[in-house]
Amino acid sequence: MQEASASENSLSRDAERGAIVAKSIVIRLVRMATLLIGLSVLTFSLIHLSPMDPVNAYIGGDTSASPEQIEKFKQYWGVDKSPVEQYLSWAGSLLQGNFGTSLLYRSPVLDIIQSRFLTSLALMGAAWLLSGAIGYGLGVVAAANRGKLMDRIIKWYSYTLVSTPIFWMGLILLIVFAVWLKWFPVGLAVPAGVLESEVRFIDRVHHFVLPALTLSILGVANVAMHTREKMIDILNSEYIVFAKARGESKWQIFKNHGFRNSILPAISLQFAYFGELFGGSMLAEQVFAYPGLGSTLTTAGLKGDLPLMVGIILVSSLFVFAGNLIADILNKVVDPRMKGAV
């Protein structure tokens, strides 16, 4: 009798908790939507405030643009209307997936973004996983050897990395591995002068290693330092003293207590790192002439291709906001210790 009511109780408590979790996720999603709207308003007003005429910027001194094309641009931006109406018509066409046409590549912005995004995603994904795993490991090792030589080396390494420009690190790797040792090619995601269809997978990997390595080396610092702090807090807690008194070995302590308590913050930190990661990949792509989203944005910015620029800015912001949202949810909602506190 008692058991049944207890299980019923826990069932209803689970349902309650599910509702709370769902509610807090919805609140965060709504907040993110308002942030995205704010972002688009910001982008729009920056363009609007600038002394440039969007129509001129779009056509960019291109004399070959026909009057009909100019008319189309004017319609796209709604030039003759008030700023609010202009914004609404612009945002409306964005929602329909109409990001305009790139001036440089003469094709729809969305197509270009789609084709470049995967290349960038591979790069960022590899760096993200590598830097997360290595950074976590370094943080744990540093905390376990607190105050010893190992800890000092890791600390010094992380602090120095924070002050190192990512493009300089890339150039150094390029000098060492591509110019001196000749292990890797100097640039581009595929060998020059080879047809797209003839590119072998191994070539792609070959051209991919250095940029990914550059991004990973610098991404390590943040996770390593936070994991170290967290781990030191955990190791100073009473349950660790008790675990030691029970005779658990260092590995058991890490497996049973340290890992469980520190992995979630580390993962959420990595998700919150998306913004830095995207900035870093822009620089790494520039150094290694890797044709991803970042180098496309740089080219678009330098050549004045406003539609492509705005498209990439919005897509990358969406990507970064999604990362922040996941980090927030992991931190506040998924963590079992936050039961009922959300």
Next chain:
Amino acid sequence: MLSVQEGWNVRKTMLLLVASSAAFLLILLFLGFWLSNDNLRLSMARNLPPSWEHPFGTDWLGRDMFTRTIKGLRLSLSVGALASIISVVVAIVMGTCAAVFGKAADAVISWMIDLFIGMPHLVFMILICFIAGGGIYGIVLGISLTHWTALARVVRSEVLQVKNAEYIQISRSCGKSAWYIARKHIWPAIFPQILIGFLLMFPHVILHEAALTFLGFGLSPQTPAIGIILSEAMSHISTGKWWLVVFPGLLLVVVIKSFDSIGEQIRILLEPASSHE
């Protein structure tokens, strides 16, 4: 024996560290003004590896790389200082407004902080640089618009803490104006936090400035900014001229690290909780 050691306690070593970092930066700044522009003239001494006469070597036009690097750092530091000061001012205004003008203002400003923290910074700096039409303005504007957020949060929480303190309530009941209270009571109380925030922001600002100029935004290729030096050197890597890249970058790292350590040490020294560690 113990009394001998007390002559060099942690606090003094820290102060020495801060002083030496600051001296190093001042020397660099001084060199930036002292080295003559003659060294930047084109000469026949092209592509020389580092030597006593040219500590950082010379480039493909015969310009002395040491002079170029120092001048570039001077430019980066002044741009960084300007952008940081603007960000600090924005942060103080936003943080104080959030703390003082009630719940609605607080919510709006917190939302704005979330917006500015959330977006990818480099991407927005590029947009702002592009829209400002290039030049130093674009860089300063872009950097200062994206770096105020963290400090604004700190200022907000500090002001919230201070504003209900007894001495401020007494001051208010003595009939002092809000402006007087802000100037005489609140700002002095939060000044250490602002100083630390400024010092810790500086390295980020310089890194972002270098990244922007490296990508080719803002400054013209003739200006010896550190990012431009490195991006020019990039095309000379494959011919083995490593000194064009290694030394300017190394000096940049050392400068950023010195700023970082100054900020970090001063933070530890000024915070009562950690000043005795």
